[in-house]
Amino acid sequence: MKFSNKHFMLLLLIITLLSSYTFSQIYTTEKVDVKVKELLSKMTLEEKIGQMTQVTLQVVSKVHGTKDQMHQIDDAKLEEAIKKYHVGSILNVFDVAHNIEYWHEIITKIQNIATKETRLGIPVLYGIDAIHGATYTKGSTLFPQAINLAATWNIELAKRSGEITSIETKASGIPWNFYPVMDIGRQPLWPRLWETYGEDVYLASKLGESYIKGAQGNDFGATDKLATCLKHYVGYSFPTNGIDRTPAWISERMLREYFLPTFEAGIKSGAPTIMVNSAEIDGIPGHANYHLLTEVLRNEFNFKGLVVSDWEDIKRLHTRDRIASTPKEAVRIAVMAGIDMSMVPTDFSFYDLLLELVKDGEVPMWRIDEAVSRILAVKMQTGIFENPYPHKELVKQFACNDFTNSNLQTAQESIILTKNEKDILPLSKNTKVLVTGPTANLLSVMNGGWTITWQGNEESLYPKEKNTILEAIQNKIGNANVKYVEGCSFDKAININEAITEAKSSDAIIVCLGEAAYCESPGNIFDLKLNDVQLNLVTEISKTGKPIILVMLEGRPRIITDIVDKSLAVVVGFLPGMEGGNAIADLLFGDANPSGKLPISYPKHTNGFTTYDYKPIENFDGNKYDPLWPFGYGLSYTTFDYSNLRLSNNEITVNDEIEVTIDVKNTGNRVGKEVVQLYLTDLYGSVSRPNKQLKGFEKIELNPGETKTIKFTLNKEHLTFIGLENKRIVEPGDFFITIKDITEKFILN
Numbered sequence: 162m163k164f165s166n167k168h169f170m171l172l173l174l175i176i177t178l179l180s181s182y183t184f185s186q187i188y189t190t191e192k193v194d195v196k197v198k199e200l201l202s203k204m205t206l207e208e209k210i211g212q213m214t215q216v217t218l219q220v221v222s223k224v225h226g227t228k229d230q231m232h233q234i235d236d237a238k239l240e241e242a243i244k245k246y247h248v249g250s251i252l253n254v255f256d257v258a259h260n261i262e263y264w265h266e267i268i269t270k271i272q273n274i275a276t277k278e279t280r281l282g283i284p285v286l287y288g289i290d291a292i293h294g295a296t297y298t299k300g301s302t303l304f305p306q307a308i309n310l311a312a313t314w315n316i317e318l319a320k321r322s323g324e325i326t327s328i329e330t331k332a333s334g335i336p337w338n339f340y341p342v343m344d345i346g347r348q349p350l351w352p353r354l355w356e357t358y359g360e361d362v363y364l365a366s367k368l369g370e371s372y373i374k375g376a377q378g379n380d381f382g383a384t385d386k387l388a389t390c391l392k393h394y395v396g397y398s399f400p401t402n403g404i405d406r407t408p409a410w411i412s413e414r415m416l417r418e419y420f421l422p423t424f425e426a427g428i429k430s431g432a433p434t435i436m437v438n439s440a441e442i443d444g445i446p447g448h449a450n451y452h453l454l455t456e457v458l459r460n461e462f463n464f465k466g467l468v469v470s471d472w473e474d475i476k477r478l479h480t481r482d483r484i485a486s487t488p489k490e491a492v493r494i495a496v497m498a499g500i501d502m503s504m505v506p507t508d509f510s511f512y513d514l515l516l517e518l519v520k521d522g523e524v525p526m527w528r529i530d531e532a533v534s535r536i537l538a539v540k541m542q543t544g545i546f547e548n549p550y551p552h553k554e555l556v557k558q559f560a561c562n563d564f565t566n567s568n569l570q571t572a573q574e575s576i577i578l579t580k581n582e583k584d585i586l587p588l589s590k591n592t593k594v595l596v597t598g599p600t601a602n603l604l605s606v607m608n609g610g611w612t613i614t615w616q617g618n619e620e621s622l623y624p625k626e627k628n629t630i631l632e633a634i635q636n637k638i639g640n641a642n643v644k645y646v647e648g649c650s651f652d653k654a655i656n657i658n659e660a661i662t663e664a665k666s667s668d669a670i671i672v673c674l675g676e677a678a679y680c681e682s683p684g685n686i687f688d689l690k691l692n693d694v695q696l697n698l699v700t701e702i703s704k705t706g707k708p709i710i711l712v713m714l715e716g717r718p719r720i721i722t723d724i725v726d727k728s729l730a731v732v733v734g735f736l737p738g739m740e741g742g743n744a745i746a747d748l749l750f751g752d753a754n755p756s757g758k759l760p761i762s763y764p765k766h767t768n769g770f771t772t773y774d775y776k777p778i779e780n781f782d783g784n785k786y787d788p789l790w791p792f793g794y795g796l797s798y799t800t801f802d803y804s805n806l807r808l809s810n811n812e813i814t815v816n817d818e819i820e821v822t823i824d825v826k827n828t829g830n831r832v833g834k835e836v837v838q839l840y841l842t843d844l845y846g847s848v849s850r851p852n853k854q855l856k857g858f859e860k861i862e863l864n865p866g867e868t869k870t871i872k873f874t875l876n877k878e879h880l881t882f883i884g885l886e887n888k889r890i891v892e893p894g895d896f897f898i899t900i901k902d903i904t905e906k907f908i909l910n
């Protein structure tokens with residue numbers, strides 16, 4: 162666009178209008194406020210500080226749970242935590258998932274003490290990481306991880322996974338889920354990439370919003386709903402070197418353009434709690450960042466809920482970051498920056514130190530009252546004041562067939578077919594196949610971290626009745642048609658020669674590669690390239706000349722460029738969850754039609770990661786966006802034809818909406834689902850504009866020969882960006898709308 166000073170004045174006006182978004186706080190009511198004030202007025206300082214203290218279940222346990230040993234609560238320690246330290250919240254497990262009846266026992270015990278044996282009877286808010294389902298309840302419905310949810314591009318499925326996770330978590334007696342992750346996945350090395358909804362702000366916002374709607378409905382205190390927690394506010398996902406919990410350098414503009422909008426979307430959807438970034442940005446640890454925790458979150462976004470620290474991160478301001486010279490100073494900094502509850506989590510040091518700080522006058526009483534009010538308000542709205550006990554009536558729905566079917570559909574739609582030469586897929590059911598590779602016969606590789614245990618890698622604890630890829634293929638085409646040779650582990654050759662021999666007498670080879678399950682720092686890697694041993698398995702088998710179908714199970718896009726040419730088909734499965742084996746078999750043998758699309762750019766090389774919304778300079782003078790497969794990409798067994806892209810106007814002013822329509826036809830001979838993706842390009846701008854940005858999408862199903870007309874409505878919000886003054890603005894000029902490979906221009910006057 163061409164712009165002048167006059168334009169800028171106009172734009173500043175627009176900015177002001179745009180930045181006065183009203184955030185609907187569906188979770189605060191006057192009634193709750195009155196009750197909170199009344200309760201607060203009766204509380205002692207010790208009781209208040211206790212509410213701000215969160216400890217892990219380990220602190221009140223005497224025996225930790227393992228596969229051979231039943232977890233046991235230590236009654237004396239539990240009483241001490243609740244009666245002496247007045248703890249407001251307990252979290253997680255010690256160390257493996259419990260069965261649902263045991264959860265009922267634990268929660269009942271905790272709430273009996275809290276509500277019947279304390280002066281004010283304030284219930285404990287139990288929180289848990291129910292990341293892709295009720296992670297820590299045995300036998301729960303465990304969905305594909307977030308990166309797969311994003312790959313479905315299906316907001317209904319995201320919503321349903323939220324609904325089902327709430328039902329199963331509440332059936333276990335827990336009203337608070339540390340989820341969804343609203344961090345943006347723009348650093349492929351980061352070991353938590355799979356916990357994100359991918360690299361795009363718009364896609365991640367829509368998926369997160371939908372998940373929250375499913376999880377909370379209009380009232381997260383309803384029996385079958387729970388309180389969500391947006392995490393990890395903000396910038397945690399972008400460590401410069403890709404290693405978990407290491408520094409990010411993110412300018413204010415970049416933060417506002419890419420990292421804050423997903424959190425804003427989550428707040429607008431009513432998430433009542435937020436967890437803080439464990440690492441640091443621009444030299445300021447997340448837990449010490451007053452600007453982000455108070456000025457932005459409270460004053461700009463008007464967030465009214467509670468902010469909880471991440472694991473031990475207040476202490477780490479002293480022990481790790483050295484921005485506090487004592488543990489006490491660390492507590493002061495964090496509380497004054499805006500943290501309401503400390504996930505201490507293994508002792509009561511936070512309680513003792515904060516008490517001293519208040520008595521010394523170093524933390525003012527108003528700050529304690531503010532934090533405790535927020536905590537009490539969330540507690541009241543979860544309904545635990547009325548009924549702190551498990552909702553046993555929900556147990557009958559736990560892991561029911563309907564939930565398993567939703568899980569299977571989600572898994573099917575979350576898997577991406579990225580190559581299918583000679584239409585090798587789908588395979589006919591009388592094909593003689595060799596199944597090989599380290600991810601072929603394990604459930605953990607399809608589920609990843611936060612599954613039964615933190616790391617998700619205790620294969621022996623996985624439910625025997627669920628199918629690995631191998632078992633699902635055997636069920637589908639009969640044992641007689643399937644040979645299995647492991648070939649190699651994740652990093653060592655086992656019996657590659659045997660695999661080659663068996664390959665020679667097979668019609669097709671299904672090679673399943675990827676990563677073992679991991680979570681957080683244990684998942685750090687120093688090279689995105691897949692281990693040579695695994696690459697070699699494909700290289701050696703390819704010498705037989707037999708068709709190879711490569712299946713990748715992985716939490717991040719490991720570099721497989723060297724073996725893609727040696728494979729006729731490639732299926733990127735990421736972490737498709739407990740029904741992943743069945744879903745992959747359905748897709749390989751044509752009982753389901755692939756419809757997943759990449760929510761990240763799949764890199765070709767270990768250097769030069771570029772996201773799809775790259776800047777002009779990234780495509781200039783030899784630079785280029787050259788991924789193995791681009792964002793939004795994925796094949797189907799049918800074909801779709803796009804035509805007739807129309808705009809309601811080719812010239813608009815800033816308050817006009819613009820309607821975009823396009824016809825999509827299924828031109829193949831199978832029913833199929835397609836994701837219609839609308840991209841916007843703002844041609845010129847005072848800040849360099851991305852090549853294109855996703856601004857709309859819809860997943861549709863079409864019968865063979867069927868055509869649907871899809872309509873999108875764009876408004877000024879879609880045209881904004883973070884300008885020179887670090888504020889959201891719109892600049893007049895030329896814009897392009899692209900759907901598939903058709904582009905239309907409009908002008909904003």
Ligand code: BGC
Nearest residue numbers: 253290339392439471472681
């Ligand atoms: C993770 C959080 C998680 C918390 C509680 C931390 O290590 O960063 O995502 O919610 O532990 O388990």
